[in-house]
Amino acid sequence: MAVLERISRVPAGAGMARMLVERNYRSSRRTWSIIVSGFFEPVFFLFAMGVGIGALVGDVATGDGRLVPYVVFVAPALLAASAMNGAIFDSTTNVFFKLKYARLYDSVLSTPLGPRDIAVGEISWALLRGVVYSGAFLAVAVAAGAVTTWTAVLAVPAASLIGWAFASVGMATTTYMRTWSDFEYVQLAILPMFLFSATFFPLSTYPPVLQWVVQATPLYHGVAMVRDLMLDEVGAGMLVHVGYLVGMGLLGTAWTALRIERLLLR
Amino acid sequence: MPLSPSEPLIRARGLVKTFGDFTAVDGIDVDVHPGESFGFLGPNGAGKSSTMRMIGCVSPPTGGSLRILGMDPGTQGPAIRARLGVVPQRDSLDEELTVEENIWVYGRYFGLPRPVVRERAAELLEFAQLSERARSVVEPLSGGMKRRLTIARALVNTPQILLLDEPTTGLDPQARHVLWDRLFRLKREGVTLVLTTHYMDEAEQLCDRLVVMDHGRIVAEGSPRALIAEHSTREVLELRFDTHDHTAHLADVDGIADRVEVLPDRLLLYTPDGESAQSEIARRGIEPLSSLVRRSTLEDVFLHLTGRTLVD
Numbered sequence: 375m376a377v378l379e380r381i382s383r384v385p386a387g388a389g390m391a392r393m394l395v396e397r398n399y400r401s402s403r404r405t406w407s408i409i410v411s412g413f414f415e416p417v418f419f420l421f422a423m424g425v426g427i428g429a430l431v432g433d434v435a436t437g438d439g440r441l442v443p444y445v446v447f448v449a450p451a452l453l454a455a456s457a458m459n460g461a462i463f464d465s466t467t468n469v470f471f472k473l474k475y476a477r478l479y480d481s482v483l484s485t486p487l488g489p490r491d492i493a494v495g496e497i498s499w500a501l502l503r504g505v506v507y508s509g510a511f512l513a514v515a516v517a518a519g520a521v522t523t524w525t526a527v528l529a530v531p532a533a534s535l536i537g538w539a540f541a542s543v544g545m546a547t548t549t550y551m552r553t554w555s556d557f558e559y560v561q562l563a564i565l566p567m568f569l570f571s572a573t574f575f576p577l578s579t580y581p582p583v584l585q586w587v588v589q590a591t592p593l594y595h596g597v598a599m600v601r602d603l604m605l606d607e608v609g610a611g612m613l614v615h616v617g618y619l620v621g622m623g624l625l626g627t628a629w630t631a632l633r634i635e636r637l638l639l640r
Numbered sequence: 641m642p643l644s645p646s647e648p649l650i651r652a653r654g655l656v657k658t659f660g661d662f663t664a665v666d667g668i669d670v671d672v673h674p675g676e677s678f679g680f681l682g683p684n685g686a687g688k689s690s691t692m693r694m695i696g697c698v699s700p701p702t703g704g705s706l707r708i709l710g711m712d713p714g715t716q717g718p719a720i721r722a723r724l725g726v727v728p729q730r731d732s733l734d735e736e737l738t739v740e741e742n743i744w745v746y747g748r749y750f751g752l753p754r755p756v757v758r759e760r761a762a763e764l765l766e767f768a769q770l771s772e773r774a775r776s777v778v779e780p781l782s783g784g785m786k787r788r789l790t791i792a793r794a795l796v797n798t799p800q801i802l803l804l805d806e807p808t809t810g811l812d813p814q815a816r817h818v819l820w821d822r823l824f825r826l827k828r829e830g831v832t833l834v835l836t837t838h839y840m841d842e843a844e845q846l847c848d849r850l851v852v853m854d855h856g857r858i859v860a861e862g863s864p865r866a867l868i869a870e871h872s873t874r875e876v877l878e879l880r881f882d883t884h885d886h887t888a889h890l891a892d893v894d895g896i897a898d899r900v901e902v903l904p905d906r907l908l909l910y911t912p913d914g915e916s917a918q919s920e921i922a923r924r925g926i927e928p929l930s931s932l933v934r935r936s937t938l939e940d941v942f943l944h945l946t947g948r949t950l951v952d
Binding site for chain 2: 385387388390393394396397400401404405476477478480481482483484485486487488638639640
């Protein structure tokens with residue numbers, strides 16, 4: 375409760391977080407090559423793992439017990455991972471540069487915007503980037519024959535939820551970073567999640583104890599959510615996935631606003 | 641609550657700022673009135689920047705009261721900041737944007753509509769003599785140009801108060817004069833300027849009224865001329881001797897001036913009439929390496945009040 379009370383005292387600002395999104399959009403037009411490169415990574419994985427290795431693997435059983443080609447099984451996971459990667463890249467490396475070197479937020483705080491505006495603005499931008507990546511990836515997946523149902527369209531708004539959850543916690547974590555080498559820890563957290571969150575093989579592959587561990591991680595819920603949507607197997611489990619990611623997003627956003635206040639409004 | 645006509649734009653009473661055990665601002669009282677050009681003068685670490693950050697509503701006061709434009713910074717920060725222009729000590733321009741985009745984007749932070757922002761940017765770049773560089777990126781601009789762009793950017797919301805933290809530190813003399821000229825124009829247009837500086841000439845040029853700060857406290861307050869009249873003499877005779885310790889020459893000049901200050905490299909003799917002091921030195925047969933009569937400046941006021949020079 376004390377924590378909630380403290381968070382409620384973070385100065386909100388003028389509610390103009392969208393102006394920071396506009397600023398990022400303007401600046402991104404000059405660095406579009408970085409944005410494009412982020413799109414290719416999951417596409418390469420789709421062809422290498424889904425199409426290439428998929429030919430060796432054959433069919434895989436889904437949660438409902440249907441047999442689907444491996445590429446259909448793995449594409450939703452890659453979409454979820456691309457939303458995570460886009461959001462994490464923007465909310466860690468880019469935010470760190472703006473915070474420590476460009477001192478962007480010092481000048482932003484001299485205007486009516488406040489710490490919460492900065493948190494919401496930057497996290498929204500990172501989330502949008504995740505959505506753009508996953509939307510583009512979905513188009514490629516359709517072309518590669520990895521999409522079998524129209525409910526797959528819902529994977530794009532679902533990706534925004536994944537983007538929000540990871541961008542908010544990513545940005546909060548970034549406020550503790552001291553040097554660029556600290557970002558190795560981010561990779562250390564992201565890579566195992568990417569590989570082991572039931573991305574490339576089903577959860578049932580793990581022994582029961584490890585299944586609990588995997589189910590505790592956020593990317594697992596992102597992957598499971600997108601996979602349910604893309605395989606049209608939506609059930610009650612969807613509420614758990616959405617609830618987990620919304621909770622993580624709210625927590626991360628409040629935590630970020632608090633940290634920005636602590637660091638810059640001294 | 642609207643500002644009553646008699647209330648100052650900025651009113652601080654017993655204002656305190658501490659960081660852990662360190663007291664940066666130690667109970668200061670300040671009033672700044674509309675249209676005034678007000679200065680905080682003092683050496684590095686005197687508490688000027690901490691005071692400016694509190695006035696800019698980006699640093700909550702530890703104690704005392706502060707009202708800006710009739711409002712409370714603690715609860716009405718965004719509304720106050722909407723009417724302030726801030727020029728920080730270190731330029732914090734957006735280097736990922738062009739010169740004109742810096743002003744557009746900054747104006748958008750104030751919620752100004754896009755067409756208004758574009759119109760303002762064109763006027764402000766003209767004012768800052770940067771129109772030809774509008775589409776250039778920020779990085780290759782000279783120090784003076786970046787400073788002018790920072791000021792132009794701070795004016796995008798047509799602020800009632802412009803806060804300038806050491807506006808000309810690090811600039812070459814020519815760039816300083818260009819900047820002063822721009823600030824004079826703003827002052828004539830009725831913008832209230834609040835600035836910090838550790839340059840005496842800057843304070844004398846720009847400030848109608850100033851406070852001298854030292855160790856977080858205000859040690860004197862008034863117009864530059866009044867401060868000099870109150871805490872110094874009209875003229876100063878500077879004497880340099882061929883010695884490593886000028887204290888040795890104190891006895892030589894005894895009784896010549898109202899007051900004598902010893903600096904590592906010279907003696908300062910405070911007197912209403914520098915030339916007669918100079919002839920008295922000659923009459924006593926004292927032969928300094930150099931001897932110079934000048935008018936008193938705020939530097940002398942500071943030296944008298946604190947026993948230290950400003951820029952060390």
